[in-house]
Amino acid sequence: MSAGAMLEVRGISIAFGGLKAVQDFSLSIPRGGLYGLIGPNGAGKTTCFNLLTGVYTPNVGSIAVDGVDVTGLPPHQIAVAGLSRTFQNIRLFGQLSVLDNVLLGLHLRGRHSLASTLLRTGFHVSQERAMAALAMRLLETFGLANRAEEQGKNLPYGDQRRLEIARALATEPKVLLLDEPAAGMNPQEKKALRELIQRVRREFGVTILLIEHDMGVVMNICERITVLNFGQTIASGTPDEVQNDPKVIEAYLGTE
Amino acid sequence: MSKLFEETRSLKAPVWGVIPRAAWPLVVAIAIGALVYFGVSPLVGGFVSKVMLIVGINIVLAVSLNIVNGYTGQFSMGHAGFMAVGGYVAAGIVYYGSIKLWGSAEPAGGILSIVQEGPKAGPLWGKGDFLFVISCLIGGLVAAGAGYVVGLPSLRLRGDYLAIVTLGFGEIVRVILQGSHDQIQPWKAADAAAMPVYELAWKLGGPKGFNLVPTYTTLFWVYFWAALTCIAAYRLKSSSSGRAFLSIREDEVAAQAMGVDLTKYKVRAFVFSSFFAGVAGGLYALDIGAISAGDLNFIKSFDIIIMVVLGGLGSISGAVLAAVILSILPEALRQPPSLVPWGWVAIAVIALVMGAVLPKGKKLKPIIVLVGTAALWEGLRFLATSVHVNLPDYRMIIYAILLIVLMIVRPQGLFGVRELWDLKVFKRRGGGA
Incomplete structure (x- = not known):
């Protein structure tokens, strides 16, 4: 609940019929922060992004960008408020x-x-x-x-990913949401992407929230990580803390 | 303060003045209209002039429908409905306006709007011309209002569902107009002159149609509006608004994420498109001097859709070309003219130009198609005359077969989304006015 948070999410939830896709999700990213959001397939990561960017309206909870409440606004107004995103399946x-x-x-x-x-x-x-x-x-x-x-x-695949980031940055966002930018990339490309993300953060001074499947990418560059599973936040902390959390290990590797 | 705002302010205002930039479309449109009316029309004679007039109206219709169906990718099937709205409004204003203002429903135009064969003489501008110009504008504006109303449901609907809504709109317009009261005939002009305007507004002829309207539409006005429509469509396409339209067609979710207000731009497309459809309706009604809602049903809408799809969804030059071809074809098939010798000369010239203009490796196929079509035409004609088949009897079948073949050969339409000026030779670097 820090006062100067750039992105402040408080307890948002959404249910599709009986399926509680995201429950009581909270997140606070300070200005210039680079946070990660991870979780196994179907954990609700992209649904979270869709809630943040107004594609879905949360049933409860609130979202604020740089102190301005954007809960329930249509997507284009949220974009104006300074939240921009890329898509998991590229949407150029x-x-x-x-x-x-x-x-x-x-x-x-x-x-x-x-x-x-x-x-x-x-x-x-x-x-x-x-x-x-x-x-x-x-x-x-x-x-x-x-x-x-x-x-x-x-364009080749890697260029399309970069173009999507460029397009999102053109909106002059305060917060940039990247949805699995490393999906389908080989190790070299992933390394280049990591550098690109860090450069974007440095040169454009944006706050970044990153969804990623690939542990290597998030663990290396994110300051804090939130882990989702079945729509619920199961852990939140620095990469080291999260990596050693038994619940996270269970979610990713299963129990014996 | 946004970077774009700072950048915009730091730029000097463009050297080219504001008024010329705003006004040159008008000048060009007048020049084109005058060229066609005074230059071309006397040379080609009455029948060809009449076909050219239909071509021009269809250009306005196709280019305007292209804004909704081509740019924003919404599928509207109600274009004839907007045309009917504009047509009836314009016809009503001109007919009852003439009676109110000077007591008779006789045309009172100058040479710009009096249809006459051969050399034109007389005053350039008559008192009726004001009425005519204003009636077309108001017809367009009322149609644009209808476009706003139809555009609103399109926010929630897309694809087939929107198509059905627009189809329904077209039919509603038709049925409502057919339910209007009897027209007050010209020989009872005194009665009409005594009646208040709001009573006259609904005496539009009902199922019998609205007839004996003074005619003003000439090639000048048709090509004036055709040019204006094309320039407006071009300015729209090559601007930020146009990109927003195209982004909606490409991906609505991504467009919204980039801050494009779907509501605003979809409605804007409908309003803009239906304005020109309304103007085309006015030109149509005041060309034949009558308008009947029964003629402007969904079949008319389909004719326009075919032009837009054939030309390539989103392409202005494609829509123009398709409007030209599809308006001429049914007429040309009445009396199939031989291509010898001037047709072949023209085809040779077009083939040479294509050879010079098209990119390497993409030259052969279009040229083969062009020459092949011409050869087929000639062969068909020869066959028909030698075995005494009356080709005009089969003209609509031939027309339909040509459409099918074209769609199989080029499903993306003649031009795809591209434009004539996108070809490499015309390509200039950088932006411009």
Whole structure:
């Protein structure tokens, strides 16, 4: 319950019919923190993300970003409040160019009235140019600038993951939620991803919450980790504490 | 303060002035309208001019429907309904407006809006032209209002479900309009002139249709609006709003996560699209001087959908091309003209241009298809004339077969999501106005 928490989640729960997908989930991440959320398959990690980003509305509990309550807001308003995410199964705008994907991330910080669009007012043109410049800069940071004109779906897998992160960062988030960014990557790519996440945190100063299946990635870079199983928080603490928690070991390896 | 805001403020305002940028579409639209009306029309004669007029109205319809079906990926089947709304409003304003203002339902336009063959003479602009222009605009605005109403349920629905809602809307419009009261005939103009406007507003002819409306639509106005529609659709597509439309089509969940307000943009697409459908309805009604809700049923909607799908969902140039082809084809099949010699010259030129423009390795197939189609056409014609088959009897069958073949050969439509100007040769770097 720290006062200056960037993301403050208090006791959110959701049930789908009789299935209690997430129960009494709480989390508090300080400004600039890098926290992890782990758990076996079906533990409710992605459901948690969907609750945080407004895809689902929690039955009880509250969510605040930088002190602003966003509980129950629709997804686009939560994005405006400063919560941005990537998806477990990549959700790029496949037929749009790489540049357009990032430009859509910039969309919510601009003003786009129908009249100024149709009349091409000076403001509209300046804004479009500013968007293009910012998007190109972002693509350069991620080493994607030379592929700006390609369709999103034609990028190799690793680039698609990076583009998703770039797109999420274009929204100028306060909190970045990464949903299994290392899924389907080989050890080298995972190492590069770890470095990328740390660089993003350093250069963009965002607070990061990471869902990960791969223990290696989370244990190395996260400051604190929350472990979910069957929708319930079974452990929370530093990587060392969590690693040695008998309940976590049980959840991952099963009992004898 | 957001980075985008800072960046925008740090940029100098664009050198090119605000007024020219806002106004050039109007200038271009007037130029295109004038070129077609004064330049092309007298050369090609009455019948071809009439076909061109249908082509132009269909361009407006296809390009506007493309905004809903192509850009945002919502499947609307009610475009004819919006057209009917606009058409009836425009026809009502012009008919009863003329009676109220100058006591008779005779056309009172200048040469821009009086249909006449051959060289044009007389005053450029008549008193009726104001009424006509305003009626089309109001027709479009009322249709846009209807688009807003239909756009609202589309927030919760997508795919087949939305298609059914829009289909229902089209039918409701048709049935309501067919339930309107009898029209006050032109020879009772004095009665109409004495009646208050709100009573006249519902005397739209009912099942008999709304007839004897003064005609104003000429090639000038049709191509003026066609150009304006295309430019507006282009400006929309190549802007942030347009990207938001496209993102909804690509992935609604991701679009929302990027802060795109689905409600706002879906409704915006419907409103924008139905405005131009309403204008097209006005042009249509004031071309033939009559409008009947029975003609603007879901079959008309399907005709427009076919154009959009054939051209490639999301492509403006595709929608235009498909509107041209599909409007000409049924007419051309009435009296199949021979391609010798000028048709072949044109095809050779198009093939050469394609050879120069298309990327390497992708040249052969389109050119073969083009030449093959032309050869098939000629062969069919030869066959028909030699065994005395009356081709026009089979024209709708041939039309349907052509559609099937095109969809098998190019399921993504003629252009896919791409545009004519996306081809490598036209590609310029950087953004522009």
